[in-house]
Amino acid sequence: MTQSFLARRGFLLGAGAVGAGVVLAGCTSNEQPQAQNGGTQPVAQGTGDNAQPGKMVTVGFSAPAADHGWMAAMTTNARAQAEKFPDVTFKPTEGTNDVNQQIAQVETLITAKVDVLVILPFDGKALTGVGQQAMDAGIPVINVDRVFDTPLAFRTWIGGDNYRMGVNAGNYIAQQMKAKNITAPVIGEVAGIDSLPLTQERSQGFKDALTRAGFAVGPRVSAQFTPESGESMTANLLQSAAKLDALWNHDDDQGVGVLAAIENANRSEFIMVGGAGSKNMMNHIKSDANPVKATVLYSPSMASSAIALARLLGQAKGVGDLAEHEIPSEITTYSAVVTKENVDQYLDVGFDS
Structure with a gap:
């Protein structure tokens, strides 16, 4: 499974090597x-x-x-x-x-x-x-x-910028929670492969942004950047969490399985944020017919x-x-946050997952 992942993304530099943007x-x-x-x-x-x-x-x-x-x-x-x-x-x-x-x-x-x-x-x-x-x-x-x-x-x-992916996902969720007056939200995370620096950077950015907003990461699972692993690990997360207010999934290819698990569990009480910016996730955002409300670009x-x-x-x-x-x-x-309000602006950079 690590081989399959490396075909897609690979080992990235640490935060100290991030360029000037x-x-x-x-x-x-x-x-x-x-x-x-x-x-x-x-x-x-x-x-x-x-x-x-x-x-x-x-x-x-x-x-x-x-x-x-x-x-x-x-x-x-x-x-x-x-x-x-x-x-x-x-x-x-x-x-x-x-x-x-x-x-x-x-x-x-x-x-x-x-x-x-x-x-x-x-x-x-x-x-x-x-x-x-x-x-x-x-x-x-x-x-x-x-x-x-x-x-x-x-x-x-x-x-x-993997760290800023996490920061921007966390900031968006924090804003949504505060707009809904949810003071103690349960915020889940479906990460990628935990041993990879890029996953660690994304998770750290997510945690830092939520901490700054006064929130914390709740139930968390690690998948393998594939739809199959996304579905199985999300099913485990949903079984362990009777209620969620928000969920961040690190990767939109993986997110195909994450969404399948959510649909199979008949859960809809929370918002979901994706990662990378696939065209199908943008279409979900535009239709506003399921929990997917945003995705954070890694274009x-x-x-x-x-x-x-x-x-x-x-x-x-x-x-x-x-x-x-x-x-x-x-x-x-830059890892822009794509929402219903700006999705048309970013459809041209969406990819098929």
Whole structure:
């Protein structure tokens, strides 16, 4: 089960390595291209000088197998972004969960002398060496999501903020409890794999936000980031808690099973908040027909931004609207809370879980 999870998300950096939270305002547009499957994918588009085609840039792309909703969206978004730019040649490798195979694929891209590499490693530690090999060969690396062991292996890192996911989920629930005048709420949590730093960071942020509001985490279970485990562990939680006021589930792919357990138990007295930002959870939020009232983003749109950043690196451009001539070395995306009031704004970054 850990292998299945790693295919989707992986080991992330600790809170001390979180970047500056830069917003790519100068590289973005609301225009969305049609994807090959008939849907739309979130893309960034240069504005001002960045919007003008520059020299051709060959971008190599390597990621794990697209065998989960979030990871599939990462690969789809990267391709859609590359197709948006007439001055980008996209060279993807076949997604794999075999570390040695991914290393070999990246080495092939290095030998091919691509201009920039975008790497979402199956295992950041295991891929650190090949990332540094690329950098030593003069090929800048955009490291996505799962961080390498050393900054020497990448030019820029872009990824999500697990601690703030928990904080924002906790803040939303606390606000809802206070709005309902519930002074001692029972707040449940369906976490991911407890041994992973990312789960620990999410749970710590959740706990810290609730503590600051005068509340506490109540019944808690740990699942495996899969629908099956989400359903079984949530069923256990519901059996142990005769009453709940709120529930936070860390992951929307896992949330498919969490919702199934809630429906099977015929429970509806509490609100539920999801995590990551899947399209089906956003549709639940929009319909307002079940306990799902919000989800906290950990958006695969970061893959689109990674390709846009790779183009800028290859053309020696900075990020529009920033004073610096160079793109930042670390970019942390923001975990916005999607609710019924703003869900239409975020549907374009939703993914199929």
